Amino acid sequence: MKTKTGKTKEKDRRINVQGLKAKALKAKAVPVKIRKAASNATPAAPGTPIMPEAIFGTIRVPRDREVPFGAITPAPVRQQDLFITSNWRVVRPVIDHEKCTRCFSCYISCPDSCWSFNEAEEKMEWNWKFCKGCQICVHECPADALEAVPELDFEDGVVRLEKPF
Amino acid sequence: MVQEKMLSGCAAAAQGAKFAEVEVICSFPIRPYTAIMMELSKMVANGELDAEFIHGEGEHAQVSVVLGASAAGARAYTGSSGVGVTYAFEVYSPAAGGRYPFQMAIADRTLDPPGDFGSEHTDAMSARDQGWLMGWVATPQEIFDNTLINYRVGEDPRVMLPQFVCQDGYFLSHIPDRVVLPEMAQVREFLPPYKAPHPLSPLCPVSHGPQIRPDQGAPMDAQRAATFLDVPEVIREATADFNRIFGRKYDPFIEKYRMEDAEYAFFIQGAHANTCKNAIEHLRKQGLKIGMVRPRWIRPWPTNEIAYALSKVKAVASVETSTSYGGAMRGGNLIHELRASLYDLPKRPMVTSFMAGLGGDVILLEDFYYMAKILRQMVKDKKTHKVVYWVGFEEE
Numbered sequence: 001m002k003t004k005t006g007k008t009k010e011k012d013r014r015i016n017v018q019g020l021k022a023k024a025l026k027a028k029a030v031p032v033k034i035r036k037a038a039s040n041a042t043p044a045a046p047g048t049p050i051m052p053e054a055i056f057g058t059i060r061v062p063r064d065r066e067v068p069f070g071a072i073t074p075a076p077v078r079q080q081d082l083f084i085t086s087n088w089r090v091v092r093p094v095i096d097h098e099k100c101t102r103c104f105s106c107y108i109s110c111p112d113s114c115w116s117f118n119e120a121e122e123k124m125e126w127n128w129k130f131c132k133g134c135q136i137c138v139h140e141c142p143a144d145a146l147e148a149v150p151e152l153d154f155e156d157g158v159v160r161l162e163k164p165f
Numbered sequence: 166m167v168q169e170k171m172l173s174g175c176a177a178a179a180q181g182a183k184f185a186e187v188e189v190i191c192s193f194p195i196r197p198y199t200a201i202m203m204e205l206s207k208m209v210a211n212g213e214l215d216a217e218f219i220h221g222e223g224e225h226a227q228v229s230v231v232l233g234a235s236a237a238g239a240r241a242y243t244g245s246s247g248v249g250v251t252y253a254f255e256v257y258s259p260a261a262g263g264r265y266p267f268q269m270a271i272a273d274r275t276l277d278p279p280g281d282f283g284s285e286h287t288d289a290m291s292a293r294d295q296g297w298l299m300g301w302v303a304t305p306q307e308i309f310d311n312t313l314i315n316y317r318v319g320e321d322p323r324v325m326l327p328q329f330v331c332q333d334g335y336f337l338s339h340i341p342d343r344v345v346l347p348e349m350a351q352v353r354e355f356l357p358p359y360k361a362p363h364p365l366s367p368l369c370p371v372s373h374g375p376q377i378r379p380d381q382g383a384p385m386d387a388q389r390a391a392t393f394l395d396v397p398e399v400i401r402e403a404t405a406d407f408n409r410i411f412g413r414k415y416d417p418f419i420e421k422y423r424m425e426d427a428e429y430a431f432f433i434q435g436a437h438a439n440t441c442k443n444a445i446e447h448l449r450k451q452g453l454k455i456g457m458v459r460p461r462w463i464r465p466w467p468t469n470e471i472a473y474a475l476s477k478v479k480a481v482a483s484v485e486t487s488t489s490y491g492g493a494m495r496g497g498n499l500i501h502e503l504r505a506s507l508y509d510l511p512k513r514p515m516v517t518s519f520m521a522g523l524g525g526d527v528i529l530l531e532d533f534y535y536m537a538k539i540l541r542q543m544v545k546d547k548k549t550h551k552v553v554y555w556v557g558f559e560e561e
Contacts (some may be wrong), residue, residue, distance in 0.1 A: 055468075055509065059391040067377065067385040070264035071327070072363045075372040081376050
């Protein structure tokens, strides 16, 4: 993509793949760690007695609520447990395993890949962490094995504000 | 070898990027900043600078390209002006949230009302709350220096934020002045190579910019805000190092001019400060003890330093070079934060604002005299008659 003109050497024009490779090799395989929240107010400079920077107070993010630095996370992962996205679901699909014919319609129709087949138990499995309750699977199921049940009916329902997860 | 050259603001910014040894540059033409990219493309073509020079298909693409480059671990550089700055707006927040310390040079241009091309700070000022570091310069020398200082501060592991390095279009970007170019060794001592903490690499795969939950948004914002509490210390360190290595005398946050015994003060950002200094000389000859405070950083806002510098004056004129239509003072942007900074002082000075230098208008010496006259009248009457004056459009 370089836009060099004139008599530059051909070698210089190309993206330096070897260099990039060497750089990548040098980059240490550092596991992504959750970085500590930055440490608060700076001390006031000498001779500034009027409004010390302490006026900004301190910001403390509890350890269990810290977000990884820049939201950068390890990859590839089968499922990103750091960022569960289902906490605004209003209804969830409940399966009747007796009626289910294992036709995989739910598996095919789910936009978030929340249905999978448990081969050991030979039944469909639902992923509560990423299902948004869109009910496409409920509508698509030819065996009428799925039912949309309000989250409020469940002990662990995500719309229960007192216990979101 | 230390060289002295006559360089315009744009040429000085390009030299700054060259000395910072940027690795990826993305361009898209819009005047007046575009002269920076003209200079840089020449440098890349001549083999003076070993960087990837990419043409974006627009400003949104420009900032996206350098964001990607920065995510991969490169020191990246881009820039824009006026409506170009606003066209790239969407990418500003993710760039700061994802902590990519690339740099964007902005040479101010009026936003279209429609189709003005003169210098006005509203374009960049609109983006001031996107989590970037930001500041204005007053001379080509300072734009060269600030390009290096901003990379140093932005790439500090305690900071890791992108930077807007702003200069007035035309007044600064197209008027040459003497610029001292340092030795490469000095720059390398000041600015170590950029090391991304988690670069995109096939050998150590990571996800950048994933979806986070709403309940993770607040702690992430708090963590970013906490970072800004640490930035002033990093700026102090970087400026002290810069002054030591390059032999300059920058105050880290604000430039003070004739403030030792000042009773009145102008508060102004950018290159109009040069005219302001001349006006101050004339006004002082007539016996008015007046000085000037010019913030070098807008984000983080130097609250404490401004309050301290203006704690002894009687009245301050905030010279607004950007607009905030319908804002608290119905004028510009600076006065809001200036007044807020002075609120906790035991004895607050009177503060008013002057709309000047808009749409590429020149702020004349007479305009500064007019502002000084109003300040004196305010102090005499012990009353802030108005919080905003539109210079040239006021009834006498």
